[in-house]
Amino acid sequence: MGKAEARALSDALFERLAALEPGTHEYSYVRGTIIELNMPLVRFVAAGFRHRAADMDDILQVGTVGLIKAVDGYDHRRGVEFVTYAIPTITGEVKRFFRDTTWPVRVPRSLQELYLTVARSSDRLEQDLGRLPTPQELAEELGLAPDQVAAGLTAGRAYRSDSLDALREDSPDEPGSSLLDRLGACDADFDLVDFRESVRPLLQELPERERTVLKLRFWGGHTQSEIAARIGVSQMHVSRILAATLRQLRERLDDAGSDGARRPAPTG
Structure with missing residues (x-):
């Protein structure tokens, strides 16, 4: 069926539809026939959106909703061809679909x-x-x-x-x-800056032996046995010194953090 024949048939069906009672079987049949007859309009409008990043089936589905709205809203007595009324209605429905659902970033x-x-x-x-x-x-x-x-x-x-x-x-x-x-990667050393600055004054307050043991173990990379031989004690004693010193530093850091949280913010 050519375009001219399809338009003539649509006009005749719209006249028939206007004379029928909505909700009846015959009304639904004529209405469905008009929709099927004008589906090429949906495909015509959808082709204009083929470069959009959306599935064509979704566009056709939304365009069909626009066609149904056009069929329900069209009044053949106004003298306007259905095509002239339907295409803007279908296009508007598709554009609303893209505007409301497919833009990752909200754009005017x-x-x-x-x-x-x-x-x-x-x-x-x-x-x-x-x-x-x-x-x-x-x-x-x-x-x-x-x-x-x-x-x-x-x-x-x-x-x-x-x-x-x-x-x-x-x-x-x-x-x-x-x-x-x-992309730049996170520098793990940044996470240690605050910790190092907090620990630095506490290390200065430690006795010389405890400070030496920490430096040899964590800065020098020595084993507990090597440290024991260097300072003249047993490896077990070095282990106890490390455990006690680290526990003391941890407690003092926790106390400092709690005091900082309670300290009122400066004014002025």
Whole structure:
């Protein structure tokens, strides 16, 4: 069936639908026939969103909801063709779907529409030029200022968020690397800075022997037996010195932390 025949049949069915009682079997049958007859409109609108990062089945499903709303809201007595009424209704439903559900970052609707316009123009120019168009070429094609095109492209980046593991080919220094590979790693020594600064004055208050044992064990990397031979005591005695000294430092650190938590914040 051609487009002209389909439109003529739709008009006849809409006239028939207007004469039927809603909720009856015949009303549901005629209404369903109109929807089936106009499904090509849904596919036509959905094709305009094929570059969006969404499954085409989802777009078709949302577009079908828009078609159903158009069928239910259409009044053939107003003299407007159903196609003229249905396409904006279907398109609006699909756009609301993308606006409300598919943007990882919330972007104003005006920027979403600008991105859509720039993306469609970019697709057309890429086919004509055989390469990606430049922002300046896009601006000339659309009659927009370059900063408007840049805003649309920026909005597109918010829509098409990439995984940190996705390989990037746009880095001349590290081609084929992922963003995750180029992120800085946490320096484990940073976690020790506060601890070292807290312990430093406590170490100065220790007796010479205890301080020497700690330095040999944790800074010098000596074993307990080596430390015992160096200071002239048994290995068991070195073990007791380490245990007692570490326990004392831990208790004093805990006390210092509690005092700091209770200490009122300075004013002025």
